[in-house]
Amino acid sequence: LQRDYEASNELRASLQRDYEASNELRASLQRDYEASNEKRAALQRDYEASIEKRAALQRDYDARNDKLASLQRDYEASNELRASLQRDYDARNDKLASLQRSLDACNNQRASLQHDLDASDNQRASLQRDLDACNDQRASLQRDLNARSEQPEAPKHEPLDQEPPDQEHKLASSEQDPAPQPTVKPDRLADIEGIGPKITEILNNAGIFTFAQLAGADVEYLRTLLSDAGPRFSLADPTTWPEQAQLAADGDREGLKKLQDELDGGRRK
Numbered sequence: 001l002q003r004d005y006e007a008s009n010e011l012r013a014s015l016q017r018d019y020e021a022s023n024e025l026r027a028s029l030q031r032d033y034e035a036s037n038e039k040r041a042a043l044q045r046d047y048e049a050s051i052e053k054r055a056a057l058q059r060d061y062d063a064r065n066d067k068l069a070s071l072q073r074d075y076e077a078s079n080e081l082r083a084s085l086q087r088d089y090d091a092r093n094d095k096l097a098s099l100q101r102s103l104d105a106c107n108n109q110r111a112s113l114q115h116d117l118d119a120s121d122n123q124r125a126s127l128q129r130d131l132d133a134c135n136d137q138r139a140s141l142q143r144d145l146n147a148r149s150e151q152p153e154a155p156k157h158e159p160l161d162q163e164p165p166d167q168e169h170k171l172a173s174s175e176q177d178p179a180p181q182p183t184v185k186p187d188r189l190a191d192i193e194g195i196g197p198k199i200t201e202i203l204n205n206a207g208i209f210t211f212a213q214l215a216g217a218d219v220e221y222l223r224t225l226l227s228d229a230g231p232r233f234s235l236a237d238p239t240t241w242p243e244q245a246q247l248a249a250d251g252d253r254e255g256l257k258k259l260q261d262e263l264d265g266g267r268r269k
Contacts, residue, residue, distance in 0.1 A: 119234070187210045187249075189211070192241055192244045194266020195241065199233065199236060202229045202233065215246035219242065226238065244259060
C-alpha cells in the first residue's frame, strides 16, 4: 500500500507537472494567438494603408496623364501657331522681296529720269545760251538800226519792217510748205504706249499717220523729231514705237497688249 501510495503520489506529481506544462503551453499558445492577432491587425492596417497609397498613386497617375494630355494639346497648338507664323513669315518675305524689286525698279526709273533731267537741263542751258546770243544779236541789230535811222542820207537798205533773210526764208518756207495732209486713212497713233495727242501731232506734221509708216520709221529720226519739237518732248523714248506699231499694223492686238504689259511709259521695265 505504501508503495502504491508513493506511486500514486509520483503519478499525481507527474500529472501535476503535465498539467502545469499544459497550462504553460496553453499560455504560450495564447500569447502566440494574441501576437498573431496583433500581427494580423498590423497587416490589416498595412493593407489598408497600401490601398490608400495605391489610390493616391492612381490619383497622381491620372493627374499626370491629364497634365500630359494638356501638354500634348499645348504642343499641337504651338506647332499650329508655329506653322501659321512660318506662313506669315514666308508671306512677308515674299512681300518684302516684291517691294525690294519694286524699289529697285523705282530706283532704276529714278536714275533714268535723273539722266533725262540732266540731259534736259543741259539742253535747256544750251538753249538759254542760244537765246542769250540771239538777244545779244537782236540788241546789236537794234543798235545798228537806230544808228542808221539817225543818219540823214543813208544808203539804200532793206525796209525796216523786212525780216532778216534767214527769218524771211523760214517764214516763206512755212507759208509755202504747210503741214502734210494724209493720203491714207490715219491710224490712232495714241494706241502706241508713250504717244499722246501732242506727239501724235508732231508725227503727223512729219508725214507719219499710220502704224505702218511709224513701224518703218528710224528710231533716231523719231528722236530728232522729238528733240526739234522742244525739251519736254525729248524726254520721250521712241525705242519701242516701231515694234509696237508693227504689231498694230499686223492686227496682232494680243501681241501688242503683251508687249505693252512689259513697258512703262513706252520704256522696257
